[in-house]
Amino acid sequence: MKILYLAHRIPYPPNKGDKIRSYHEVRHLARRHHVDLACLCDLKEDLGYAGALRRWCRKVAVQRIVPWQATARSVPALVQGRPLSVLYFYLRSLQRVVDGWLAQEAYDAVVCFSSPMAEYLFQTRAAGARRPLWIMDFCDMDSDKWLQYAQRAFGVKRWIYDREAKRLLAYEKRVQRGFDACFFVSNREAALFRERVPEAHNVHVAPNGVDTEHFRPDFGPVRFREADGDGSGAFRLVFVGAMDYAANVDGVLWFAHRIFPRIRKERPEATFWVVGSRPQSAVRALAQQPGIRVTGFVDDARPYVASAACVVVPLRMARGVQNKVLEAMAMGRPTVVTFKVLDGIEAIPGRDVLAADEEEGFARAVLRVLSDNALAADLGGRARRFVKENHSWNAGMNRLEGVLEQLAATPSRREAEA
Missing domain, CATH: 3.40.50.2000 (Glycogen Phosphorylase B;)
Incomplete structure (x- = not known):
């Protein structure tokens, strides 16, 4: 044709x-x-x-x-x-x-x-x-x-x-x-x-x-840009997305201002990394808060996802299928999302991902992942299986x-x- x-x-x-x-x-x-x-x-x-x-x-x-x-x-x-x-x-x-x-x-x-x-x-x-x-x-x-x-x-x-x-x-x-x-x-x-x-x-x-060969758990050595630091730390939370998109900006600001402080109260060593191109001024300003890094454009987001103790997708406005979620799941990372994010993904909350809409509930879900290595490993394994079976x-x-x-x-x- x-x-x-x-x-x-x-x-x-x-x-x-x-x-x-x-x-x-x-x-x-x-x-x-x-x-x-x-x-x-x-x-x-x-x-x-x-x-x-x-x-x-x-x-x-x-x-x-x-x-x-x-x-x-x-x-x-x-x-x-x-x-x-x-x-x-x-x-x-x-x-x-x-x-x-x-x-x-x-x-x-x-x-x-x-x-x-x-x-x-x-x-x-x-x-x-x-x-x-x-x-x-x-x-x-x-x-x-x-x-x-x-x-x-x-x-x-x-x-x-x-x-x-x-x-x-x-x-x-x-x-x-x-x-x-x-x-x-x-x-x-x-x-x-x-x-x-x-x-x-x-x-x-x-x-x-999702290309599950491109987005895989055994991604390899994580090498960060010098400006981003050496990537050390076992309590890194990562969000990936274009940071000039209104839904992403809203979600990141909500998480940074309302949820992340609750997490830091119990896990002071936790860091939040915002990875994505063209961050708006309000997003860039988050880098002034303790524990928050804003990278701007990166050639490849996979090292950041691979390094994450937990991937967070706190979108309050969402339509369709969120590729950022599928890619994190394909890489076997434990992922915490809002229920709105699952409107286009038939993953099961509690099995493939953790989900919450309220600020306290979202913070609790992230803290569960950070505190329970077995739970984190199980979530990551089930997430990858879900993507391979449902999203080629x-x-x-x-x-x-x-x-x-x-x-x-x-x-x-x-x-x-x-």
Whole structure:
């Protein structure tokens, strides 16, 4: 098949949640199909990764979104009745690329990664004898993410977030009506979509996975950057995630201010390491607190995870499958999470991970791990087994490819409309 793949972020390097999933989708589809990639990036240095993607794609077009310009471009949506997210990720220059390729190539399918990329199909002027399949990978319900933001915000922010949640839900409904198939990362996420969009008839699940050879318990010697110290200490707590992402920032600040002091009261030697790129100022300021280290960008987060006595994922806002959790579990690290994190992962609290939503309960769970080596070892072993049995990339991507091939081989409404 000839497939056009549209992504709101360049799927390389696979160093954060959405990019990890799109990277594996592109690689998997390219094994047996011809894939052309048109995508956006928000970092200037990411433009240089187009060459790496040509290992799998016939054609690659990467265009940069400058965040402040994209924000300004999305402001009119407030009075237009449109979602801010759609205008944020829309570039006329990329539209011209998409139109040109659709006019030149007889694609069998167009795969859109994330709902805003649907706009490039809704706006296209390219016309062909036969419309390709339109496939949407929602990943998760973005509209519900904005609803969660609204519930925790105040004043103007609350109004904007609530407005975005409602408009994005309306847009998601439009995508569902116009696309041939829609995918989510988990059964729970798909069930939430069906609850909000009862008429949805074309919803499928392609779960996220983990490369269990890349993320393994016997990672090897841990070598930290000199600036981070020598990595010694038996009571290290580690969080890994992009630190310019609102849900991660909220969770880390909550843990650092409300939970970590409770842990330090009983374990003064405990340290909390925040590992992730582009930390916001409030996160950087945490490094002034006793026992907290903020690394910023690291080339490889695995040494930090491997060194952790406990991985903590204290997210109060979460959507879909948290790759950071699966990766820590794959490395056999005992992990403490909020129940919200498990919305997209069917791990069993108390068996595969420990879970708590209240500050005292979360602190108690972490202290249990730090105080009981046998419990920590059992949790780590069960965590890795769970990932190996339930979250391989091939299984999830085979589901997406299977639906795509089935639709391509079946007379569809596209032909009926023609």
